Amino acid sequence: MKKSIQLNNQHFDLHFSGAVYWPEEQMLLISDVHLGKISHFRKYGSAVPNSAITENFDRLNNVIAQFQPKSICFLGDLFHSSLNLEWDLFQSWMQTITAKVVLVAGNHDIISHLKYEELGVKVLSELQIGTFLLTHHPEEREGFFNFCGHLHPGFKLRGLGRQQLNLRCFYINEQQLIFPAFGEFTGNYWINPKEGDRIFAITKKEVILVY
Structure with missing residues (x-):
C-alpha cells in the first residue's frame, strides 16, 4: 500500500493515493487536489458523473484515517478555480478535521486567502522545515531538498x-x-527520467519502484 524511503536522514511514506506521510513531523503532504474542477467541467457541459465530486473527499478521508497526522500541508492547487459547489463541501469537510492545515498556494489558488483563513487554513507562499523546501512549482535552492507538485508527473x-x-x-x-x-x-x-532519478508509479492499491 505504501513505500517507505529516506531523504536527508528523514523518513517518508509514499502512499498510493499520491500523498506522502512524514513521520518525524507527523505531517501529511498532498499536492494538486484541484477541488472544484469537476463542478467546473459539469457547468460547461462535460459529462462527468456527479458522484465524482465526492471521490476526492473520500480519498482524503481514507489517507487521513490511515496516518492520523497532526498537520496536513497542501502543496498548491487545492482548489481549481473560483468558488462553486465544492467550496461548500470543503467548508463542511474542514469542520471534521482536527489536524492543523496549511496551504502552500499554487497558480490555481485564486480564492481569497481570507476565505481559507476563516476556515482555519494558513496560506503561505512556501514553507521551510529543516533542509526541506515545500513549494508548489519545482524550485532549486542551494541547501534545500524541494517537495513540490504542479507538473502532475506520470510514467508510461x-x-x-x-x-x-x-x-x-x-x-x-x-x-x-x-x-x-x-x-x-x-x-x-x-x-523521461535521467540516470540517477527514481520513479515510483502508483496503482489503485500500491506504490511500485519502476525506475
Missing part, C-alpha cells in the same frame, strides 16, 4: 510488444520530490 510503463500502462508517479531527482496530482481528472506530464 511499457511491456512486451505494444503493451503500455500509463500511471501517475512520484518523481525523485537529486534535488526534488515531485508529487503526483491527488485529484481526479487532472491529466499527466509524462516523465
Whole structure:
C-alpha cells in the first residue's frame, strides 16, 4: 500500500493515493487536489458523473484515517478555480478535521486567502522545515531538498510488444520530490527520467519502484 524511503536522514511514506506521510513531523503532504474542477467541467457541459465530486473527499478521508497526522500541508492547487459547489463541501469537510492545515498556494489558488483563513487554513507562499523546501512549482535552492507538485508527473510503463500502462508517479531527482496530482481528472506530464532519478508509479492499491 505504501513505500517507505529516506531523504536527508528523514523518513517518508509514499502512499498510493499520491500523498506522502512524514513521520518525524507527523505531517501529511498532498499536492494538486484541484477541488472544484469537476463542478467546473459539469457547468460547461462535460459529462462527468456527479458522484465524482465526492471521490476526492473520500480519498482524503481514507489517507487521513490511515496516518492520523497532526498537520496536513497542501502543496498548491487545492482548489481549481473560483468558488462553486465544492467550496461548500470543503467548508463542511474542514469542520471534521482536527489536524492543523496549511496551504502552500499554487497558480490555481485564486480564492481569497481570507476565505481559507476563516476556515482555519494558513496560506503561505512556501514553507521551510529543516533542509526541506515545500513549494508548489519545482524550485532549486542551494541547501534545500524541494517537495513540490504542479507538473502532475506520470510514467508510461511499457511491456512486451505494444503493451503500455500509463500511471501517475512520484518523481525523485537529486534535488526534488515531485508529487503526483491527488485529484481526479487532472491529466499527466509524462516523465523521461535521467540516470540517477527514481520513479515510483502508483496503482489503485500500491506504490511500485519502476525506475
